[in-house]
Amino acid sequence: MTETASEEVTEAQLKKEFDDLxxxxxxxxxxxxxxxxQKYNLTFEAFMVMxxxxxxxxxxxxVELAKLEGVSKxxxxxxxxxxxxxxxVMQKVDPNDRRVKYITLTAAGSRVQRxxxxxxxxxxHRWLEFFGGKEEAERFIKVLHKANERAIAAGFVGFDSLHDKRRNSNRSRNSHGRTAE
Structure with a gap:
């Protein structure tokens, strides 16, 4: 964003800049x-689970995977x-508790994961080079961490909570001086 010393950035300009970015x-x-x-019919998120x-x-x-990924079950x-x-992957039933299933990689899954x-x-590594090196990438990651910490502090944990209408509508009511149901 370019600005001169006499120009003050408006919220509308910030929104436009954010949208463009x-x-x-x-x-x-x-x-x-x-x-x-994509070659394996997967999303990056599915690969992270693998x-x-x-x-x-x-x-x-x-439950363990949900905790590791920071998302809902x-x-x-x-x-x-x-x-x-x-x-x-395949599911293996715990012999001591048939309600518990362990997710393990198949032979094909192990090859794909590797x-x-x-x-x-x-x-x-290509991204790191493109980004301008490790120091620039560290600064970018630090900003993203700060944004993530603020999102968690605001109650947004994982993608699902951003779309939890009941939870967000209660938060909205509380922020406007009304009580939540």
Whole structure:
């Protein structure tokens, strides 16, 4: 954003700048990291679930994966369903508690996870070079961390909470001096 010392940036100008950045940068970051996963009919989010499963010796439960990813159990279940459909993971029932199912990689899932780990590492290094090096990337990541911390403090934990109408409508009522139901 360019401005002179005598110009003060208005909120409308900031919104326009944010909208432009979203359209030209942020949405393409998602596309950039997702390109390697498309070949395997996956999203980057599904790959991240696979990666967490791969790091576990005995598999992960939906609850454990949800905690690791910082999202709801239903959000993880959607990703796991895609992985099950593609035969990249399987569910094993806990012999001591049949209600508990552990998600583990299949042989095909292990191959795909290794291939995607290598491809995403290579893309990250390309991004780092494009970004201007490690120091610039660290500053960018620091700003994103601060935004994330503020979002969590405001009650937004994971994508699902942004769309929880009941929760957000209660927050909105409270902020306008009315009591929540």
């Amino acid at each position: 979203y359209m030209h940068i942020f949405k393409y970051i998602r596309d950039f990291v997702s390109i390697p996963t 990666d967490n499963v791969a790091r576990s010796k005995n598999g992960q439960t939906l 239903s959000a993880i279940a959607r990703q796991v369903n895609v992985l099950l459909k593609e035969n990249y 291939n995607l780990s290598q491809a995403t590492d290579e893309r990250f």
